[in-house]
Amino acid sequence: MTDLTAKTTEVHTDEERASGGTSNPYLLMPISVLFILLIFAIIRSPSLISSAGIGSAIIVSAPLILATYALMANAISGRGTVDLSVGPLIGFINVTMIQLVANGYIGSPVSVFIFAVALGMAYQLLMGLIIIYIRVQPIIVSLSGFLALSGINLVILPRPGGLAPEWMLNWGSGTTIFSPVLIILIVATLAWLLFTQTAFYTHLRLMGSDERAAYTSGVPITIVRLGAHAIAGMFSGLAAITFTSLISSGDPSQGTTYTLIAITAVVLGGTSLAGGRGSVIGSLFGALNLYLITYVLATFNFGAVQSFVTDLAYGAILVASLLLTLALPFIQRHIRNFSPLLYFVALSVIVFGVILHNTFDYDGLKSIQPVLLMAGPLEAAGTNAVNLVSPGYAKPLIFAALLIIIIPVLLRVLVSQSSRKDIGPLLAIVVAALVLLGGYLLSRGPELPDSGAKTEEVR
Amino acid sequence: MNVPVADMQNGNLLAKLIGLVLAIGLTAIGVVLGFVQGLPAQQVILYAVATFALSAWAWKFYLQQFHTQNSAAREEDGPGELRQAWEKYRLGVLGFVILLAGFLILSLTVEGFFNVWNVVSGLILLAIIVLTITVGKFVSENKSAFIGLMVLIGLFTIGAMNIEGFASAVNIKSILLFAAFLGLACVGQTLVSLLGGLDLSIPFVIGSANVGLLYMISLGVPPWLAVILILLLGAIIGAINGILSFRLQGQALILTLGTGFAISGGTQIITSIGTAYSGNVFGTVPKWLSNLSAMNGVTFGLPFPPVIAIWALVAIVLIVGMRNTVYGRYLYALGVNRTSARRISISERVYWVAMYSLSGLFSALTGALLLGWSGGGFIGVGDPYLFMTLAAVVVGGTSLLGGVGGYGFTVIGVLVLQVLTSFLVGIGLNFEWQQFIFGILILPMVALYARSPHIRTQI
Incomplete structure (x- = not known):
């Protein structure tokens, strides 16, 4: 009897240990919100899932995502570091870049990148030095930076205007997915993921959750804090570049808005402003969520009160997601082996289904009167969907979808039951392969009816 | 016991010399600037005398406040006298030079900045800073209120003198x-x-x-x-x-x-x-x-x-x-x-x-x-x-x-x-x-x- 209980507890702890590294319950919320919004967005306006739709989504949300990364780097470092000055800093790099380009001091891509990143890092390092050596609370330092930078931005460029460097002008068109902005985004995300593998990141998290413990265990907290600021500065520089490419000019007055939205995105992504916790995927989803909120709301026609409704929705979602973090301990208690990856895959299969449903039913929707369309977004699609979906295309897709769900579930169970911990990468590879397979099938299978639908739409 | 006294006198002499040099330098700059601006000779002489007297007084005040106890505890052997004097008074001298440099830069860049009111308000600013530092040592509680009040008084005095209708x-x-x-x-x-x-x-x-x-x-x-x-x-x-x-x-x-x-x-x-x-x-x-x-x-x-x-x-x-x-x-x-x-x-x-x-x-x-x-x-x-x-x-x-x-x-x-x-x-x-x-x-x-x-x- 005792033997048995001992065994079960052993398995139990093993399970927990196996899930300890990867399971991050704080990702639960951003993922759920992301997919709910995504489904809404696709149903409301299927043009999101097109080359141009995704392209413009990337272009518009890139500065926000990068600003969110910058904020996150600082937030992890603890002491309640909420960098209020991130928006004005992006504006500052933007307007100085525009002015320097206009006067011919810089112009080539390399010089612009070096300039933006160096300026961001210089500012953030200065801030870090003030926090470390003058020992004023970080929020006061960032408040001071906010006021000073938003003032000086208006001095440098009194009103929106100017022109971005020539090579950057066609970045902001957003007609294709594979724009340079996407490359910047991917490189930045990968860089952060690589960074999380370093000892420096471990030090950073330790310092964020308990600075005294970090100091007594010999972590060089001064250097770690400066490093966090340098990384934040780097991301601010990149955010400024993508911001410049988005608006193709200079704008000194975006500071307050960007600060508030970026802080919202950080919190939506599950980063703790108290320090020590944060994930790049969460921040990415947080920023994407904000874009999707705006997108979904834009599909409703509120007329003159559009921006007010957006404000209201921002606020309500922000408060709701914050309150949901209170419920996380309960969820964590019940779901021991939560895997964000599996959750993500499962939800993305559902979204794939919705996309397929929507794309194939597009003709059907077209034929109905617009009045009926307004009746209810969920009901309208079902009218004569069946006869349009060719079973020949649908079968492999459904099969792939089932595979995508079942195989990871099996693998996940396998991993959690076995005591070995290094199956994790294998799982990731298999899931990635399956997703790729699904994507391949998707791109091959419904090509004919899909393009047909599109051409009809164009007409 | 003889040595420290002699040393102290020596130090005092040196201190006075430094003050004298600073005051003469300041006066000379004032005179040059006055003639460059083409003011009447009487006015220039008046200002020069006033500047000299005020700066000499400020230096004396600085000496009394900061260097009565310190000089007694000095070591006998050390670097040369000039170097000793530099190390002892470097804070005061540096502060003086920085203030002077700031003032000079402002007077050279801003048209008509160099006039009697600005000189007087600069000196008042100096006096308030010195007063804040010296009295501030005895204020241990509510230091922020004390400093705030001093800044308030300083700002108000300078504003009242410089700006027409400020004290109305x-x-x-x-x-x-x-x-x-x-x-x-x-x-x-x-x-x-x-x-x-x-x-x-x-x-x-x-x-x-x-x-x-x-x-x-x-x-x-x-x-x-x-x-x-x-x-x-x-x-x-x-x-x-x-x-x-x-x-x-x-x-x-x-x-x-x-x-x-x-x-x-x-x-x-x-x-x-x-x-x-x-x-x-x-x-x-x-x-x-x-x-x-x-x-x-x-x-x-x-x-x-x-x-x-x-x-x-x-x-x-x-x-x-x-x-x-x-x-x-x-x-x-x-x-x-x-x-x-x-x-x-x-x-x-x-x-x-x-x-x-x-x-x-x-x-x-x-x-x-x-x-x-x-x-x-x-x-x-x-x-x-x-x-x-x-x-x-x-x-x-x-x-x-x-x-x-x-x-x-x-x-x-x-x-x-x-x-x-x-x-x-x-x-x-x-x-x-x-x-x-x-x-x-x-x-x-x-x-x-x-x-x-x-x-x-x-x-």
Whole structure:
């Protein structure tokens, strides 16, 4: 009897240990919100899932995502570091870049990148030095930076205007997915993921959750804090570049808005402003969520009160997601082996289904009167969907979808039951392969009816 | 025993020599500049004598204050005399040179900067700095209030001398009027920061109250009833803030921001229902309300707007109440140490919610009074208060971590900010520069008294 209980507890702890590294319950919320919004967005306006739709989504949300990364780097470092000055800093790099380009001091891509990143890092390092050596609370330092930078931005460029460097002008068109902005985004995300593998990141998290413990265990907290600021500065520089490419000019007055939205995105992504916790995927989803909120709301026609409704929705979602973090301990208690990856895959299969449903039913929707369309977004699609979906295309897709769900579930169970911990990468590879397979099938299978639908739409 | 005395005399001689050289240098620069500007010779000589005397006096004062005890404890053998003298007086000399360099740069770049008033005000500034440093050594408690007062006196003296009409009744009245608005908006921020929280919903509540009050009046609600309703609504919103953020105290900043967005959006949606003018409300403000806060308002026959009297009353009640009543003492007790406060059965939740609802109440009051001042509803009327309330609280010396400070400090902070604004407007700087200078000045002011201890002393 005792033997048995001992065994079960052993398995139990093993399970927990196996899930300890990867399971991050704080990702639960951003993922759920992301997919709910995504489904809404696709149903409301299927043009999101097109080359141009995704392209413009990337272009518009890139500065926000990068600003969110910058904020996150600082937030992890603890002491309640909420960098209020991130928006004005992006504006500052933007307007100085525009002015320097206009006067011919810089112009080539390399010089612009070096300039933006160096300026961001210089500012953030200065801030870090003030926090470390003058020992004023970080929020006061960032408040001071906010006021000073938003003032000086208006001095440098009194009103929106100017022109971005020539090579950057066609970045902001957003007609294709594979724009340079996407490359910047991917490189930045990968860089952060690589960074999380370093000892420096471990030090950073330790310092964020308990600075005294970090100091007594010999972590060089001064250097770690400066490093966090340098990384934040780097991301601010990149955010400024993508911001410049988005608006193709200079704008000194975006500071307050960007600060508030970026802080919202950080919190939506599950980063703790108290320090020590944060994930790049969460921040990415947080920023994407904000874009999707705006997108979904834009599909409703509120007329003159559009921006007010957006404000209201921002606020309500922000408060709701914050309150949901209170419920996380309960969820964590019940779901021991939560895997964000599996959750993500499962939800993305559902979204794939919705996309397929929507794309194939597009003709059907077209034929109905617009009045009926307004009746209810969920009901309208079902009218004569069946006869349009060719079973020949649908079968492999459904099969792939089932595979995508079942195989990871099996693998996940396998991993959690076995005591070995290094199956994790294998799982990731298999899931990635399956997703790729699904994507391949998707791109091959419904090509004919899909393009047909599109051409009809164009007409 | 002979050696130290001789040494001391020697040192004194050297010190005097350095002072003499500095004074002569300063005078020479003054004379050269005077002749370059083409002033009459008599004036130049007069200024030169005045400069020489004043700088010699300042140096003597500096010597007396800082180098009476130090010189006795000097070692006998060391580097050469000149080097010793340099090491001993380098702080004074460096400070002097930096001030001089700043002054010179300003006089060379700004046309007509070099005149007698600027020289005199520069010297007054010097005297105030010296006085602050010397007397500040004896002030151990309430250092922030002392420094704030010194800055206030300095700013006011210099402003009164340099700017025509700065010390006039009209200008003082307008400073006090705007200080009253800012001061009332800061009540909530101060109370909440004493508990270690932050309230960023203040500007949104101000804007919403501003628009909502006019909307109610335009609907035909009696103005007195409308004001009471608005105050009540403000308090309710504050209470909601408090209830929601009680479990999320670390994230209070972002949660109140979210409710702020939601409230501002919601108010605008409500007020724009049924009208063609989105977000713009039209109506007539009753006479008594505009008398409350207009520049030409009358309080019981005295020619100043009643809002100043209201602010003074609120300030007195709060200062006395927080010092002498049990509620005030409990507030500080909670701010300093939650655990010990709980041991003497102080309800943290009640105080947290009460402070937030007071914050909402006073924000709504500010919004209502601002309606009387402007005469038209505008949702963005609170926007400048987003970070200004924070700045005033911080400059005054209330710690954002809780437990230290009080409303009296905030009053000083508010006055410093308003007098500084008035001063900057007076010397012809526009809004951008004002904001920049605010940002730059917050840091050193806070650094003078609110430095946190080094990490190694916290273990």
